[in-house]
Amino acid sequence: MFEAFVTMCILAAAVPDAPPRETCRVALLPGFGAETKAGCEQALHSVTRRPGNWAEKAPFCAPRPKSVLSFSEAAPGVFLHRGRVAEPDAENGGDVSNFGFVVGSRSIAVIDSGGARKLGEEIYLAIRERSRLPISNLILTHMHPDHVFGAEALREAGAVVLGQADLPRALADRVEDYRASYARRLGETAFLGSRIIAPDRTAAQQEAIDLGGRVLELRTWPTAHTSTDLTIYDPTSGILFAGDLLFDTHMPALDGSLRGWLAVLSEMKGLGARKVVPGHGGPLLDWPQAAEPLERYLRVLESDTKKALDDGLALGDASETVGQSESARWSLFDLLNPQNATAAYTEMEWDP
Template sequence: MTATLLPSRASLRRYLRVVFGMLCLTLALPGGESGPVSPAAAQTTPVVLPLSVTEIAPGVFVHQGAYALFAPSNRGDIANLSFVIGRDAVAVIDTGGSLAIGQALRAAIRTVTDKPIRYVINTHMHPDHLFGNAAFVDDRPEFIGHHKLARALAARAERYLALNAQWLGPDAFAGTRLIVPTRSVENRSVIDLGERELILEAQPTAHTDNDLTIQDTASGTLFLGDLLFMRHVPVLDGSIRGWLALISRLEQVAAARVVPGHGPPVAAWPEAVQPQKQYLQRISSDVRRMIKEGRSITEAAATVGLSEKEAWLLFDEFNARNVTAAFAELEWE
């Protein structure tokens, strides 16, 4: 009978070290295999998926936000966001309702171009348009807004952050913070992206008291922010009289196309604004009638504008608020 010799413990340890070394060498060989992974490298780096964008004109891209309220499921992706590419640089127009959406917008830009992002422009103060600003801080752009934007944000910062953290939840809202303008527009300003100029105009009180419009001279595209709502019912946070007056003036602006703050990525001008104009005129005339009849603001909020309900999404969420704001303004005429 032949005896079976068992290796000593020392021999076994040496054998295992050799096998382990050969395994590491095999994993490090070229051809797609990876080598040994350190604990630090093994930590998963979050993958940022780019937002979907539509090129509505050469070098002009728009992401369409959802017709929805803030919710964890959409991470604050409820407004239209845009970017314009010039010969030398990129300008971003609105950045979304959270850091996560801003990061996804930046990822979308990087799928199209590696040109520097030199400007981040906010059309107004509402969180769904500017809470993504922080995603662009490392690009060191100029953050541009209406000259009243910084003051408006300072007055509302605590409330905006608290409410939106509550609506989005801790995961979707993580890392979100307010980035205030580093450059303001008093009346009119022009930025040059390289053979492409953007004209920025500070508008009088309308949707808010800090609305900024942007016109791309190269393509004739006019970015209106929330001065234009399509399908999503308009939201009044400024002056109904001022908004109607501004619509009349903007209707005279020659534009090949417009980008609304909420709605499709692109629309014809001035046809696009007619439903919104009709809605605001209806609210205005009905509120004036109720004030004349001595009716209360509560009665007005419950009844005014109902004839417009079928034309708009999110009507129940915002119409009574619009009527209340219009009543408070118009009763002092």
């Protein structure tokens, strides 16, 4: 099999105040795969230059490479990738969250797309190593950049991108901050070609996607981890894709509502799942037992914040004390707990 590729280049300074130099990477162009090089080149005749803050050289066709990503088959037709439990950086290329895909008899759905376009390209290659079925859907579990920056490559592969109703606005409000932050963290070369795209459509509060002999049940939620949370349940395998409504090992990040999150976790237990894929850690855990560490942490966050408020602590002082009993239980605790304490304090400070 042959695939299409393009060389993307950007001018970037090697060091501050130095003349800019061209930095490039070869990017996959999904959607032009063919059995022969000639077939791939014929398909490339329809390519037009895509706007971006980078230059693209003439596309070309080459044999399809193997994906650099590892996927485990958690159940027949359910493939999972475990991201690093780390902050995104040049070494991990933004591969710091979990994603996966589910194969039906007619098509394939992808859940989340990683923190850079290159990861979306690698997901495509990993799928093509296992199946020739069309990629019909990319489902984004929420707005955070480590889950959405690979989406454009999968849309080019044919996927309809969808997410919760508030996702388009949330991404639009944050697109510049997310892009600047990830370009700095990953480096311009690793991040080259990455951009946030709006979903093609938004999901109903509850809806089903039929992949052929396999129906995925989507559910959107009130504000919890974020204001854009969505879960995907596969009754065939009993596996629930929880996105960042569930963390394992990796310190939870509160970007929504503390009390809303606790309420949503309680309701998620009634979905009928036996196994769950968290947004970080895992990647496959028993459900609902897997919720216990997160619920414990959120309860500690709630009780410590209430005590800090009752004691009259200012926000700065509270952020240094709230949740500290959990410090040994989570990776990245020192980085994320102060942010969580601040969010909890802000949510609870006007309680009667």
